[in-house]
Amino acid sequence: MFIHIGDDNVIQSREVVSIIDYELYTNTTGIYQMIQGWKRQNKVTGPEEEAKSIMITADHIYFSSLSVATLRKRTGILTTISNLDDYSEE
8 A cells, every 4th residue: 555645755664663752863863864964865755844744764864744643544544444344256
């Protein structure tokens, strides 16, 4: 399943490793240094100046203008759908 993470970016939900609040990026040295390293490798996408959250995948980092709560709800849709019982007739 795909997740729209804002700013015309769509990623596959299975690729998501972590969703973190943007405040952690600005207040935590380790995360800041990690993202700066990925920027040097051109593996960071999205508007940093509008970011509310950061989505980390195995090979890319996305700044998102959507909140962690909104993105969490969007990723939770997959869990809800996969837990539905199949009542279709075969």
